[in-house]
Amino acid sequence: MNKKIISLLSILFLLSVLVASGCGGNDQPSGPASDPGPASEGEEAPESTVVKIGMVGPLSGGAATYGQSVRNGVEIAVNEANENNEIEGVVLELFAEDSEGDWSKAANAFSKLAEQDKVNVIVGGVLSSESEAGGPIIMSAQIPTISPSSTATGLTLGNPYLFRNCLSDEVQASQLAEYAVTELGLSKFAILYTNNDYGVALKNAFEETAGSLAEVLAVEAFMDNDENFKPQLTSIQQLNPEAIFIAGYYTEAAKIAQQAKEQGLDVQLLGADGFYSPVLIEIGADAVEGAIFTAGFHSGDESPAVQNFVNNYRELFNEEPDMFAAQAYDAARIVIEAIKSKGTAPEQIREGIAETENFPGITGNTSIDEEGDTIKDVLILKVENGAFDRIR
């Protein structure tokens, strides 16, 4: 009897270790850490200086799609620069570190890049919690870092080494709320948010703006990787909202859309840049038809720079680039421009990034303000006939 309790308790302990370590050790056997990838092709030229570009993001685990897209985007930018010999006498080398989507592992990854690999600059982290964990580390190591996708409010404040190339959640969510009320004429909202930095920041901003212009009836939470949203949707359905704002990523958004439809909950779906992925339509199918969301990138854009990137990406990785890949590509391009104009030392790269002004990126014209935050347009896209269509 006693033995049984002890063994059960030890199991519990093991379980909690499993859960605490970011849901059960998903290290991919071939860690990308030691694999600089094709980026190191140009190494034969001995006289050129090597500039090391670090990358931190979830390459395995539940959020791996986002991290892998970011790595792919950076890889394309680095390859292009190396192939075209874009920076005289400089070869770029990519060091990708896996965070497994876990902030403590991300902090380790940032430390490793700064202390062991001695990188010149970092593109990352991918999730907001990763960048928040890495911020103090790269500030004390004085390594300029540009996040392609960490949208948490105020992320870059007070950290001269931390930049980002994406719109803050606040800007996106409040512009979307305004658009929904004034242009779409919606007045009764429910919010369903993923309980992490990204979801909470979006929820707060949307609730504030929508609450002041119209009415927010319900706010419900869910967790990343959740599959069943029926309890929340049932609660929301009682209140008869006209629209649901889903503050989360596409996988969950698609499932929420499916289950809402199955439940006979017929409302306008709203979302933010976390919606932007072909997977949204693949899983959501007709349930996500008509969904409206903000985005930083639209691969259907006809400009040659965008189409060039999209084609390169398809060729190399055999899939459609998502917003993460595009923003990562632009972030890496901003770094490359900074190296070109200022030099290869971390401090010079930092200056270069900070002075970015009207950089013509594939995610729109981008400037970096004094706080290290980005200034660019918010696109609004709509799912129409199984494709994304730009409506603003």
Add this chain to the structure above:
Amino acid sequence: MFLQQLVNGIVLGSTYALIALGYTMVYGIIELINFAHGEIYMFGAFIGMILVTVYQVPFFIAFFLAMALASLLGITVEYLAYRPLRRSTRLAALISAIGASIFLQNLALLIMGSRPYSFPSPFVSKIYKTSFVTISKVEVIILIVSFLLMLGLTFLIQKTKIGIAMRATAQDKDTASLMGININKVITATFAVGSALGAAAGVMVGIYFRSVTPMMGLMPGLKGFVAAVLGGIGSIPGAMLGGLLLGVAEVMGAAYISSQYRDAVAFMILIVVLLFKPSGLIGSSLQEKV
């Protein structure tokens, strides 16, 4: 709204119950928490998805094929990871189980990548509406199939020769083998049946939520374990009851307490049960386990 949430909870709970059965059967026989069970559930879902989308196999055939193939996988895991450790300490086998779980998860990540795959529903989506409750066709099917599987399992355990052998083995392995029961055969059969039930749950959850991912086994695996402990690990009716209770408790927690604490509710229940009734709701500490 209460009734609707109750229905939501029962549908969720019946899938937990199917997973919990796999844990509890294996525990009943060899006193091992088979942590790889969540991954078997995931593989079952993937096999079903691949058969339906790539090979265009009709859904019901794919469903049974997925159960059969997952049985083979369960047997293989037992043969490679647990059988060599049968005479070692229980902790060694437990660690081997965790290793098998991580291995299978990463194997799926390597083969399939990390993105979610769409699992098209084989049924025309249809909603049945009454004045209190809305239920979809998929949910009705999940309830019926789970019920039939549990009925079938009860029959197998109570009435068939192999079921009697399983119960005998669970009570006393050595005496059972003295009575001429082939213990290895019984253990293989237990893993096969448990894995098949897990795979059935995986395929049904796959069509319910229209997607499968390599990580999908993690949480349901843990919840299935909680359900098994809640009902009394080793007890088959306990696993069924524990699964249903856990599903309902989780949904009610999300609906009436806060959706933020949904998973916390599940694990809180586990802690409370372990504190006050460590043998579970139905489980008995020493007597028969299956």
